[in-house]
Amino acid sequence: MPALVIDRAQEGPAAERRSRVAGWGGARSVPGPTKVVRRPLRSSHDWHPLAGGALLERLRVTGRPRLQSDPDLQGRLRGSLESGLRQVGDAGHDAPATGSGTGTPPHPLSPAVVVVTKDRLTGVLACEAHHVAGEFGNRPPTPAMACGALVDVLFRQLIAVGSIDDPMADGMAALGVDDRQQDLVSWIAGLPPAEREALRAEVDRQADGLRRHWPALDPAWLPRTQESMRVGLAHGAVELSARVDLAIGRPAEDEASVALVEIKAGARRVEHRADLHFYALVEALRSPAPPFVVATYYTRTGELDVDPVTEELLVGAVRRTVVGTRSLWNLAHGAVPRRTPNSLCGRCTLLSECEPGQARVERSEAAWARGPEDVR
C-alpha cells in the first residue's frame, strides 16, 4: 500500500503566506526509499498546517518516482476492469455474480448506463440498502452540506482570482449563479439568525485558513478547478465519472505530471483515501500517464493527506471499483439490496426498520459505555 503521509510542518502559518513558488513543471520526485515521518495525531500544540511553498513542496515531492506513460499498464488496468465487469457488458443486465440478493427482472426504468462516482462507490460498498435509500430524492440540506458547498466555491475563487473578500457574501454569490444549488441557497437564506451566524463563522474560519495556507499557483502550472473526467467501460454500459476540485500540471505525455487535489470542509474520514484512488484510476485510464500524486486538503484543520500514485495503488482501485460497480449494476437491474452494518448505521434513514443496523448501533453504544478504546 502507498504510504499515507500526514504532514505536520513546524513553520508558522503566516510564514509563507500567499508566496509563489516556482518550478512546478520541473518537479521531479526524489527516487529511493520513502521517508515517512509519522507524528502522534494532534498530540502536540506546536503543530501547524503546511502553508505556502511547504504545502506545494509536499504535493510536488512525493518521495516516489513518478510513473511513466505506459500503454501496457493502462491496458492492464482497463483489461482488469473489463474482465471484472464482463457479465455487465455481455448480458445487457447481469445475473448477480457478487451475491447481491437474488436476480429479479430488470426494472423498466433501469438506466442504460450505470454511472459510477466516488460517492456512489463508497456508498454501495458500505451498505447497499443505505445507498439505495440515499439515491432517491434530494437530501435535505444541513449546515455541514452548506459549509462544504460554500468552501468549495471559495476555493475555486481563491485559485481563479487569488483572493477572497467577504467569504459568506462571495460564496453565496457564487452558489447563486449555479442553478443546481438554488435549494441550498434558499435554505441558507432561511436559516434562523443564530444558525446562519454559526455557519458564517465557520465559513469565515475555513476561508481564512485557505487564504493563509494556500499559495498563489503560478498560471504556467495550468491550475484548473472542477475538472470533469469520464471513462466508458463494458461497451458503454458503465461510465466512471469524477470531478476533481483542483488539477495542477500540464496533462501527461511521457511522465506523470498532474496532481489532483480534493478539498474537504468536513471531518477527515478513511474513505477519502479510496476516493482519491478512484480519481487516480480514472485519470490513469483517460490520459497517457496517471497523476503523480493525489491529495485531500482539509479546510477545517489544514491537514493534507498525500498519496503518491503507484501501480499498486491503481490495481487496488481497480479491485474496489469492480466490486462496487457490479453492486451498482445489480441494484440498477433489480437486485435486492444487501444490508451491511457499518459505522454509518446510526445516521441511516432505514435504521428503524433494519435489524442488523440496530444491532450494530447497540453494540457501538455498549462499547462507548465501556470506553472509547473498545469501539470498533
Added chain:
Amino acid sequence: MRPDQLTRALVTPPTGAVGEACRAHLRGRLSCELAPLVGRLPHGQRLVVNTADLRRARERPDSLGRQQEPFAWKPVFVRRSLGLAIVDACAGGRFRSPAEAAGPVASEAVAEWDRTGWRTFHWEPWFAGLDRGARALVLSEAVTWATSLWTSFDWAAFEVRPRLGGSDDQWVCPDAGAVTLKGRSELRVPVATTGADGAVPMALASVASGRPSDAWVAELAYPALVAALRPPSRPVPARVAGLWPEAGIHLVVDIDGEVLASAVDRVVATVSAMVEASRLLPQPA
C-alpha cells in the same frame, strides 16, 4: 493523441476533395427528404438543428419533446465563448496560460461593451452585474474549459494561427425553409495544401462534453456538411477533429462524400424526431 500528433493530424494535406457534383447531390437529397417532414410541423414553427440536437435525437429523443426553459445566463453558457477568447489571447502570445488570461480577457470585454455599447460576447452586461464571488465562478469555469483546449494542441506547430470561434455556418433548406442547419466548430485552420482552384481548405476542431458516441463520425462530419452546403466558392472542410476532453479522447475524420452522406442521414433522422416531438408539445392558441 499527444498535442503534437493531433496538430499534425489536423493540418496534414487532405486525402481527397469533395467536388461540386457531390455538394449539389447533398443539397438535393436534403431538400427532397426534409420537405415532407417539415410539412408535418405545426403551423408557423421553425427548427434550428445543431450538433447537440443530433446527439439528443439519437441518445435522448424524449428530451426533444420538453418545453425549453426561458433563457437565463449561467456560468456554463459563458465558458465556451469566454474560453475561446482566452485561448485566442494565449495563442496570440499575450498570456502564458488560460489561468493568466481569464481575468484580463473578461475585463477587457466588459470595458469594451461599457465604452461602445457593443456586446461582442452577449454576456458582458450580465457578467458586469455579478458580485465578486459569482464572477470568480464564471472565470473558473472558463479557465477549466479553455485549459482543456489549450493543452490539446501544439500551438507553436501551427504555421497559420487558427481562428477560434467565430460565427456559425448556416444553411436554410430551400424547399423546407422552416429548417435551418447550424454548424459550429471551436477552431478553424487552413490545412497544409492548396486546392486545384487555389482555395485552401480548412480543418475544423470541435469540442464536446462526455464521451464520443458510436455515431461520432456523422457528428463530426455535421459542421463540414453545413459548410459544404454553402455556395461553391467556399471549399469544403478537409477534415474535422473531435475533442472530448473529459474522456481524454481525440478523433479525426477526413471529409469525403461518404461521411457527408452519413451526416445527411443523421440530419434527416434528427429533423424527423424533432418534428414528431414538436407535434406533441402544446401549441399556442
